[in-house]
């Protein structure tokens with residue numbers, strides 16, 4: 001599989017580190033908070049388009065937001081994680 005890195009161009013996935021699903025903002029920590037525990041341990045694992053964090057470890061060392069179809073592994077879009085709205 002090839003990921004089109006915005007800085008380096010098309011690169012093999014072996015150059016990247018997969019962190020997992022890019023989740024919405026982390027909820028505030030409170031003891032026993034179900035929302036916080038769910039954020040840390042639960043995964044959505046969509047069948048279809050999913051936004052994920054990938055790190056280009058063997059390239060530009062940049063975190064990317066990659067939209068990938070989990071059924072076909074097609075990469076639908078790639079943007080810099082630093083441009084993610086908070």
Ligand SMILES: [Zn+2]
Pocket residue numbers: 005006007008009056059060061062
């Ligand atoms: Zn890169």
